[in-house]
Amino acid sequence: MKQQMSSNPNSTDSDDEIRARLASNDSSALDMIWDAYSSDLLGYLVSILCSRHDAEDTLQEVFITIAKKRSSVAKARLLKPYIFRLARNSALNLIKKNSRKRDREHKAADWLVISGEGENRDERTNHAEMALAALPEKQRSVVVLKFYQSKTFRKIGEMLGISENTAASRYRYGIRKLKDLMLEEST
Amino acid sequence: MTPSKKDDQREPSDMNRHSLAAPESTLKSQVLQAARQAWADDDSLAEEISWHRPILGLAASITLAATLVFAANGPRQHSSGPDIPSATITLTAGSPRLSLAAACLPPRDAAQGVLMRMERLHAIIDPVDK
Numbered sequence: 001m002k003q004q005m006s007s008n009p010n011s012t013d014s015d016d017e018i019r020a021r022l023a024s025n026d027s028s029a030l031d032m033i034w035d036a037y038s039s040d041l042l043g044y045l046v047s048i049l050c051s052r053h054d055a056e057d058t059l060q061e062v063f064i065t066i067a068k069k070r071s072s073v074a075k076a077r078l079l080k081p082y083i084f085r086l087a088r089n090s091a092l093n094l095i096k097k098n099s100r101k102r103d104r105e106h107k108a109a110d111w112l113v114i115s116g117e118g119e120n121r122d123e124r125t126n127h128a129e130m131a132l133a134a135l136p137e138k139q140r141s142v143v144v145l146k147f148y149q150s151k152t153f154r155k156i157g158e159m160l161g162i163s164e165n166t167a168a169s170r171y172r173y174g175i176r177k178l179k180d181l182m183l184e185e186s187t
Numbered sequence: 188m189t190p191s192k193k194d195d196q197r198e199p200s201d202m203n204r205h206s207l208a209a210p211e212s213t214l215k216s217q218v219l220q221a222a223r224q225a226w227a228d229d230d231s232l233a234e235e236i237s238w239h240r241p242i243l244g245l246a247a248s249i250t251l252a253a254t255l256v257f258a259a260n261g262p263r264q265h266s267s268g269p270d271i272p273s274a275t276i277t278l279t280a281g282s283p284r285l286s287l288a289a290a291c292l293p294p295r296d297a298a299q300g301v302l303m304r305m306e307r308l309h310a311i312i313d314p315v316d317k
Contacts, residue, residue: 025230027223027226030219030222030223030226031219034215034218034219038210038215038218039209039210042207042209042210043207046207052208056210056214059210059214059218060217060218060221060222063218063219063221063222064221064222064225066222067222067223067225067226067229068225068226068229070226070229111207112205112206112207113205113206113207113208114204114205114206124204125204125205128202128204128205144207147202148205148206148207149207178202
């Protein structure tokens with residue numbers, strides 16, 4: 001079993017360790033998952049939900065699901081895409097439950113923070129948030145992970161279970177559309 | 188990569204002003220506490236299931252067996268087959284002609300069959316009695 005896991009080129013040593021701990025019912029696996037994936041997961045959830053608050057709630061939901069389905073998670077061939085798929089399903093369930101998809105563009109707010117010191121949120125921040133929220137979810141996720149989380153296309157592909165080329169293509173289309181949207185909003 | 192693709196991948200300048208905040212430590216403790224609680228609840232549920240499951244399985248097996256036995260016996264008790272039913276035997280006891288008539292009857296496995304039996308019975312008995 002261990003050999004099979006290690007033979008997978010996309011499986012890291014920490015993933016193997018996480019799976020081993022989950023399989024042996026050791027709850028410290030949760031800490032390891034947090035350290036390895038929480039930042040990326042939160043960014044990914046924010047990119048789907050366009051809401052920091054909802055993303056935090058969903059992140060908690062994801063960890064609860066991992067705790068409950070630990071035996072299935074331990075058997076996952078690729079841990080990273082499995083966890084990200086769990087996160088995506090939880091986020092989509094929340095959207096469905098709250099029927100937020102329809103008016104997400106109007107509710108999107110306060111999920112980007114200003115990088116520069118001394119600068120405050122302004123109209124341009126709102127425009128950026130609205131434009132990103134208007135992108136299709138799959139393109140938006142890649143744009144956010146690439147731009148705000150500084151992930152390579154290869155890493156994004158591993159996370160989302162897609163090829164590097166698909167990730168790059170989604171990013172290119174996303175950025176093109178984003179430029180158009182931001183141009184529209186500024187005029 | 189072609190120049191146009193490079194141009195496509197150049198982000199709008201406003202995006203550089205923003206970033207995503209990393210998870211806060213309070214969020215970490217909150218999330219992990221909830222997950223550990225779920226883990227512990229699942230453990231206790233698993234322990235409960237470990238001794239509930241055989242009992243529930245046994246109860247389900249008994250119920251299934253009883254249902255199968257009832258289903259197998261039910262139709263036999265409530266319908267008559269091609270053999271001569273006990274009521275007919277009682278009626279025809281001691282009368283060779285009636286016994287012979289009853290043996291010629293069609294099976295009583297449907298309402299139609301019962302009606303046919305009645306007609307045949309009358310047809311067989313009446314001419315003889317007259």
